[in-house]
Amino acid sequence: MSTETRHRDLDVARAITRLERSIVLRLGEALKADGATIEEWRVLSFLGDGDGHPMTAIAEFAMLPPPTLTKVVDRMGRWNSYCGSVDTEDRRRSWSSSRPVAARPCGSGQLP
Secondary structure (H helix, E strand, O other), X not given: OOXXXXXXXXXXXXXXXXXXXXXXXXXXXXXXXXXXXHHHHHHHHHXXXXXXXXXXXXXXXXXXXXXXXXXXXXXXXXHOOEEEEEOOOOOOOEEEEEOOOOOOOOXXXXXX
């Protein structure tokens, strides 16, 4: 790979990084006005399909390590915007699902 190609690759990578940071900054400011974070938005955007998902899949989608995801989900409890349950077949596994504000209370039904 030539030096010129490496520099061009770095320029592209740098441009993508700057774009991503700009978008995250603007989105973060908009979410902050509603008392939310980008991490919470990522989690809710994944859970928005209404299906239950294992926490490992949510962590992967939201690009969060599992312990951080647990903290984010705990914070989201203040909105009462998600339900969590333990997998009936493997108690080490937990599931989360979004729920509308006026929906049934958590625990009144099983997630997958």
